[in-house]
Amino acid sequence: MWIYAIKRIGLSVVIVLLATLALFALLHMIPGDPVSIALGPRATPEIQARYIEKMHLDEPVVMQFFIFIGNVFQGDLGADVFSDRPVALTISEQLPFTLVLVVTALGWAALIGIPLGCFSAVRPNSLLDRITGVFSVGTIAVPSFLVSIWAILVFAVMLRWLPVIGAGESGDIVDQIWHLILPAFAVGLGWVGYFARMVRASMLEVMGENYIRAARAFGLRRRTIVYRYALKIAILPTITLIGIGFGTLLSGAVFAEIIFSRPGIGKLIYDMVLNRNFPVVQGAVMVTVALYVVITLLSDLVVAWIDPRVRTTL
């Protein structure tokens, strides 16, 4: 297990480096002069010269990359073009909002979706199974911005139960939780369906395996067989799906962040792209990519921890 984990972590570091390189190369391949793109056509030559020096744009591209990587390792992601604020600071302010939103959304989706899938697999074609089936397909099909808008209409405008705008007063945990409910509901709803479908399908497959029949022949309790034997194997693809979902939502929660006017990484990237504030975009995308890799790494490690066969494959 340890050997697998070390190898897998090493591989992740390589992936992050390669992804950074690719990102860097992509930004450099955008046609046009980076200076006038960043500062606009009306900047004076002095301002341009200062910018070139600050961003090391007079160095060869390869050197620029190493300077960038070196700075990243020191926690320096560059500075905002307009305000000169460190990008790292901006991101560290915004990131927690996104993380909290994504964890909550996927968390409640998993808590509801996995048991639903499990129950419907244990009793296929029962009433619960049929309801779950219709519900899953429905929630997967409805786009999350639509869910957001309806959620606002119903729970905030008509019923006036929940607040709509922002993330709540900073420092007031209860208020923040109160503001989290609707966005988390909207983002997570589709995933309930995904998880339920996924778990149901793999559970049904596993329940038909020979080793489940063998376990029954040895007289094990049904509870043991379903939850300790079958679920342990059937959950594996879903763990991978949670990892992927997490990565996708880091920047994909942008709909909810815009609709609910919440701060967050997705909204940050969206705003900064519109403002052509490239250092911030670059830093934010890099952090997202790194987080994505870390999450995938975690889900792979969990899978390897459950399934001993995986450990020997790397």
Place this chain on the structure above:
Amino acid sequence: MANLLEIRDLSVDFKTPRGRVHALRDITIDVPEKKILGIVGESGSGKSTVIWAVTRLLAGNAVVEGGQILFNGEDVLGYGEDDLRRYRGEQVSVVFQDPMTSQIPVLSYSRQMADIQYRRSERSAAEKRRVAVDIMRRVGIPDPEERVRQFPHQFSGGMRQRASIAMALMMDPPLLIADEPTTALDVTMEAQIIHLLRELKDEFEATVVVVSHNLGLIAELCDEVVVMYAGEVVEQGDVRQIFYRPKHPYTQALLECDPARVLEQTRFLPTIPGDVPDLHAPPKGCVFAARCPKAFEACRKERPQDHEAEPGQIVRCHLLAPLFAEQGGAESVSEAAPSPAGANGEAATEHDGELLEVEDLQVRFRTMGALKALVNRVADPHVDAVLGASLALRPGETLGLVGESGSGKTTLGRTILGLLPAHSGSVRFDGRELTTLSESDFKPLRRDMAMMFQDPIGSLSPRQSIRSLLTEPFEIHGLKDLNVQQEADRLCDMVSLPNNFLSRYPHELSGGQARRVGVARALALQPRLIIADEPTAGLDVSVQGEILNLMADLQRAHGLGYLIITHNLPVVRHISDRLAIMYLGRLIEQGDCDSIFERPAHPYTEALVRGVPLPDPDKRRALVSIEGEVPSLANRPPGCEFHTRCKYAQERCRKEAPGESELAPGHRVRCHFPLNQ
């Protein structure tokens, strides 16, 4: 003698979209205490359904229509959930067919075995573990303290089956059911497991029910035998009555079909013509009537009664009714084998040269990437799957390539066809070197060489109709001017498939029919060499013969050269002119089929030849002929690679690799001390 288990008039139906399948009809079986009872039958006989009924694990669409299953006098069919938990695992336990899929892969053995002991709450975790280690030791798993911590994928096939048996015996159940316990195993492993089951039965004083299609296994292991056909018990009696004085025509035919029982070498094996009846609507009369050569009027109209032919031997057949006794003929039941006159490769004399020559062939597989090898400091990240293999095949000749799993026999076959790259050595087809050919130069030659793949249904694309499967070879080789529809009809006739099968899809075929399609596909372009990988694997005994006879017919008609890759010695014996035995990628013995069977020179060959369980209860083997398991290819033993398992091994064998020596013309062996010469 008391009966531990009594099955009384049991009938089971399966609900399917096409109506009810009457899978079991009025089954009555007595299982006497402390005996081994064998249930024999081909696929569709309902023998597995009996097991699932006894363990109350029938699939959800099964309905028990009537009858009783009495265990120690209690009716199992009336058990509720709580009774069942006390019954399964404690009173009756099962050893499953495929140890590769019947153990949960994510739990260690100690955990699985502790779970089985959950009812013994008085045992502490440490005690449960000790019991697990103890039972692992008793089934012959070395270092049980270490191994019990491992997971199933870390065990070899033979060891897994031992672990299965250990788990089944864990709670010391009075009744042990073994479902095809050796079918997934190699010959040498099979012999070890048979031996182990016999030992444990005495040690645990258990009653055992063995279900199998393998007559050798049944004869070797059982005291009593039940023969099933199409959901009915057609005959039961003690093992000698069944094997020496079978009364039911089906039992007689089944025994005659077993290639291991056909003693004289013959190219044509007996078969049972016809198919198992459709159990949606079982025949009104006797279930076997449609295929029975002795059938007469009453057989088709009236259900036969059970008759006691000898004390203890019960036969369900009209022939035994006093009224009809004189009607039965004495002639052989199975289809008379066509006379094999001139079968032995007469076509061969027409050609002079060798069709296929393999010389010093070596095939290597990479075990890890270059980077990984560098990191782990592995100098040579390869294993040799085939080493220094040389063989030759003439037109019209059949060479049997025999070995256990992992011996490299399939790799050798695929390399000959250019499906895998050779590392060194040469393969010549018709005098032409193949290993250096580019794919585009090879393609025209592929018309002359064909492969029959191992899994008859799995190797046919499920989305293509039989017609398109049969005409595909013509399209691949661009033979557009041919009337492909006519060709499809011709091929169908050639392998005796009715023409209306052309519009069917592979899943609608039985194993034997799918195998016929495989033969037809291989023959489509009129090749001269056919490489057949396990041509009879997964087929019933009565169908095996059909396929082998078909292959022999086609060989005579077209002068084909066959390379038959198999682990099944009784089968190759009947169809091969010569044999080549493989072990760990090397050909260790080659020669005439007869001389290898009569005077095997290599100890491994001897073990294989003697290791086949014979369907003859008086020829049970006292000893396991070969110990241990096949070593890993990545870790070849020094010296003679077989010395780790060879009972004759001497100092020299451990140090020096034997070269190949010729004992008689054409009989070559790789051994320092050849046997019996």
